[in-house]
Amino acid sequence: MKRPLIPVAAPSLTAREHRYVNQCLRSGWISPRGPFVARFEQRFSRACGARYGVATCNGTAALHLALAVAGVGPGDEVIVPGFTFIATANTAVYLDAKPIFADIDPVTWTLDPTQAARRLTRRTKAIIAVHMYGHPVDMQPLRHLAHRRRLALIEDAAQAPGARYRGARVGSLGDAAVFSFDVTKILTTGEGGMLVTSNRRWAKQARLLRDHGMDPRRHFYHPVIGYNYRMTNLQAAIGVAQVERLRQLLTLRRRHARRYARGLAGVPHLTLPSSAAWADHVYWMYAVLVHPQSGFSRDRFMRALAREGIETRPFFPPVHRQPPYRTNRRLPVVEAVCARGVTLPSGATLTEGEIDRVCRVIRRLLRTPWPT
Ligand SMILES: Cc1ncc(COP(=O)(O)O)c(C=O)c1O
Incomplete structure (x- = not known):
């Protein structure tokens, strides 16, 4: 493969x-x-x-x-x-x-x-x-x-x-x-x-x-x-x-998240993950929301990254919209988040250079130059 x-x-x-x-x-x-x-x-x-x-x-x-x-x-x-x-x-x-x-x-x-x-x-x-x-x-x-x-x-x-x-x-x-x-x-x-x-x-x-x-x-x-x-x-x-090695594996995830946060700061129409004041977040996946005002649907954004050799995943679709569970009940926050969410490369083997490359590609797609 x-x-x-x-x-x-x-x-x-x-x-x-x-x-x-x-x-x-x-x-x-x-x-x-x-x-x-x-x-x-x-x-x-x-x-x-x-x-x-x-x-x-x-x-x-x-x-x-x-x-x-x-x-x-x-x-x-x-x-x-x-x-x-x-x-x-x-x-x-x-x-x-x-x-x-x-x-x-x-x-x-x-x-x-x-x-x-x-x-x-x-x-x-x-x-x-x-x-x-x-x-x-x-x-x-x-x-x-x-x-x-x-x-x-x-x-x-x-x-x-x-x-x-x-x-x-x-x-x-x-x-x-x-x-x-x-x-x-x-x-x-x-x-x-x-x-x-x-x-x-x-x-x-x-x-x-x-x-x-x-x-x-x-x-x-x-x-x-x-x-x-x-x-x-x-x-x-x-x-x-x-x-x-758990401590080391957690340090890597957190370090990656900090680098993404710096690399993607100020990109409009992109929501970066938040961490509540009471939370110590471990960033299993670095997950972002791509808003339609960016000019990209979530899926087109993912395809553009794939063309650059960058693998991403969509958020899990709402469970209450999956065939075995389909209901008419609306869960507005779930539906909005799931439609826009993408997880970026996040594994322990990711290098700083790779994170910078992902950020550069996203900045180019969303027309936001690196801050000087
Ligand atoms: C939130 C959540 N629950 C349960 C599971 C199921 O775990 P497994 O795939 O090891 O069966 C997963 C796996 O991705 C998960 O993300």
């Missing part, structure tokens, strides 16, 4: 990842049994400020387990932002529950707590707060709401390891949090995920469900129906190396 000149995200893999994977290969421990899985669970959950980690084959599986252990079931409603990756909503449907879509905040592009409160009914069982592109959700009002109404509060932190909300770590702000380690993510295992929680009972139940519902003390005895959602030792070996 031909790579674009500047890819939207590529993984940073060093001698450390190679060394740990080679240890797996030499030892023969390539299945979910093997020492790296527990090590990864311990190291990553500690980094999130949570007591327990349950590693899974991907982030969607972790989210499914989180809702299952929260007791979400048939007929329940789960509040989900209309702007997220579709897996957030799908996992509610896996449990025969119904995702109820709420609008987002126009500055942070994450679930608006006031809008979430408006969508509660007697059937609401859980709220999923999604930390979009690495910006944390305003969690305090959601925590109060969840407490008052006895709802489970799950963080979908797939895009935001290392982010903080009022100084507290993402992953420690709700009843449980889930992360994705797919290849574009800040910390990757190729495919992978983790549920973190400080609730011992939930962690135990999630482990049981992850392993076909098999009693860990009785081989092939299954008190409940579970899933095969395990992570392999090979994936976890990469994960341990990446979590040991």
Whole structure:
């Protein structure tokens, strides 16, 4: 497959990842049994400020387990932002529950707590707060709401390891949090995920469900129906190396964001990502909005960048406009943001020269010379 000149995200893999994977290969421990899985669970959950980690084959599986252990079931409603990756909503449907879509905040592009409160009914069982592109959700009002109404509060932190909300770590702000380690993510295992929680009972139940519902003390005895959602030792070996490098991987994302902010400052009709005063944003993706007054539709803007060898991605389309979820309900902020949003190259391997090139091309397209 031909790579674009500047890819939207590529993984940073060093001698450390190679060394740990080679240890797996030499030892023969390539299945979910093997020492790296527990090590990864311990190291990553500690980094999130949570007591327990349950590693899974991907982030969607972790989210499914989180809702299952929260007791979400048939007929329940789960509040989900209309702007997220579709897996957030799908996992509610896996449990025969119904995702109820709420609008987002126009500055942070994450679930608006006031809008979430408006969508509660007697059937609401859980709220999923999604930390979009690495910006944390305003969690305090959601925590109060969840407490008052006895709802489970799950963080979908797939895009935001290392982010903080009022100084507290993402992953420690709700009843449980889930992360994705797919290849574009800040910390990757190729495919992978983790549920973190400080609730011992939930962690135990999630482990049981992850392993076909098999009693860990009785081989092939299954008190409940579970899933095969395990992570392999090979994936976890990469994960341990990446979590040991987490600080470096976060520094890179933040440094890239600062350089983009300088390079794109003052370009009219382009909204750069904001960071609320209470947020420590980790910029999984450097995401911008292209307004029609620029003379470019979002898609024409993306095509113009592609012609220059610069790969971008559109924002996820509104989930309530996707065929399985289509409704007449309007979520005006979600719809405006999704129609205009583009993510620029953001991976850990991006160089300063590449960021400058992306900024130069955008300035040329939007007819804004470099400031002197
Ligand atoms: C917000 C969000 N939730 C869930 C997921 C699902 O994670 P995975 O692709 O690892 O299953 C993703 C993945 O991109 C995501 O961005």
